[in-house]
C-alpha cells in the first residue's frame with residue numbers, strides 16, 4: 203500500500219501504541235454532504251473531490267486528523283448537481 207512508503211519504518215514501531223499518531227500520515231474519511239458517501243482525503247488538503255458524485259469540497263482542518271467539509275468549491279456547480287442527485291433517505 204502507498205501508505206507504507208510514506209511512513210518511515212522506525213516511526214511505525216515508535217508509535218505502535220499511538221494509533222492516532224500514525225493516523226496523521228493517513229487518509230481521513232469524510233462524508234460527502236451531497237451524496238452522503240464516505241471518501242478519503244489526505245490530511246491538510248484544502249480541497250477534495252467526492253469520487254461518488256464528483257463534487258469538489260472545501261475542507262477545513264482543525265488538526266491533521268480532524269477535517270470537515272465547510273462548503274462546496276462552487277455553489278453554482280453544487281446546486282446544479284444536487285438537482286440530479288436523489289437523496290438516499
Ligand SMILES: [Zn+2]
Nearest residue numbers: 234237252255
Ligand atoms: Zn458525493
